[in-house]
Amino acid sequence: QKFWQAAPFGGSSDGVMSLDPVALQAMIGATGDVTLSDGRVLNGSNTAEFLLNGAYKELAPSAQDQYFSETAAQVVAHLFSDMNTQKLMTVAKTMLRMTEQRHLYFWSFHEEDQAVLRSAGVTGEITNDAKNPVAGVYLNEMQASKMDWYIQRKSTVKRTGDNTYHVTYSFTNTLQPGEAGSLPEYITANAKGGVAVNRVVIYTPAGGEVSNVSASNGSSFAQVQAKDHMTYMDDISLAPQDTVTIEYDVTTAAGSANLKLDQTPTIGDPAITYEY
Known part of the structure; x- marks a missing residue:
């Protein structure tokens, strides 16, 4: 939070959402394909391979960040657009599955929100519950x-x-x-x-x-x-x-x-x- 506030492009923030390429692939599968500027289409089965391996094989290092940025921006846009009950349930189930496998985390800078996120198991913390080892x-x-x-x-x-x-x-x-x-x-x-x-x-x-x-x-x-x-x-x-x-x-x-x-x-x- 302090790093973000100190950055020239930063400011106030309510929390952090972290998704790795496997989580991005799952979210694309749940919300719709992503089309990149070169016409490449990422879907629910090929995204992780491209972002984790293919991009480094096919693209110059100077071009890689553009593709990563395009992918993330479209995923977020698809995630929060045209929301309805069915889409909300699909996204929620996908997020929980990705959280269980440590591909996705949420952290809030508001204590009341953080308590709810912690009880939902999405904060990424290591459990200290001896009864559920x-x-x-x-x-x-x-x-x-x-x-x-x-x-x-x-x-x-x-x-x-x-x-x-x-x-x-x-x-x-x-x-x-x-x-x-x-x-x-x-x-x-x-x-x-x-x-x-x-x-x-x-x-x-x-x-x-x-x-x-x-x-x-x-x-x-x-x-x-x-x-x-x-x-x-x-x-x-x-x-x-x-x-x-x-x-x-x-x-x-x-x-x-x-x-x-x-x-x-x-x-x-x-x-x-x-x-x-």
Whole structure:
């Protein structure tokens, strides 16, 4: 809010809405196609690929922001125009689905609004509810690259006792070994040879703990205390076609509901399997 107020184009603001390209794709699917200045049509199935990968392959860096701006402007225009009950319900369902998968966030600078947004689960905060435990796996691409498009993830949460679980989390770099050299520098950047580096942070659930963390590539996770949660952190390198699997055990508070897994959003299906 302070940054916005200080900007020459800024001013007063009531809050922030954040949408990533997957959320934009879902909103386009719900409200109508977007036609860009070059005649390209983005719809409910091709938007994310263009914004996350195709734009960097096809457009010069100096032209990319124009296309991103055009897309966002049309999505917002379609979102708030010609509103009726049916459209409102469709948009609301789409937004809630995108929020659950961490593609969309709302934050209000008004306390009364923020309380409602928080109760709706759209503020993006990590839960501290021990009775409804959530274990988190959060990632950050550690190089100035666009390699996240090529990283595919899947996970399994298996119940092993009354309040114990085993989590398996796998990453695969889907880039073909010979493809890295043909990609624009803007995609691979510091990721030489198409090797992606993700910082992986495992969050313990409120009222619970994580133990026996291991990785198939021998990585050693360090314990780091975050606010209200113990975390385990390490950087995972993935060469093209490599897969690294992380496994760990989770203990939740006695009498709590089944464990859920929260994660940095995936491009497609969250690919979480629960075995209760």
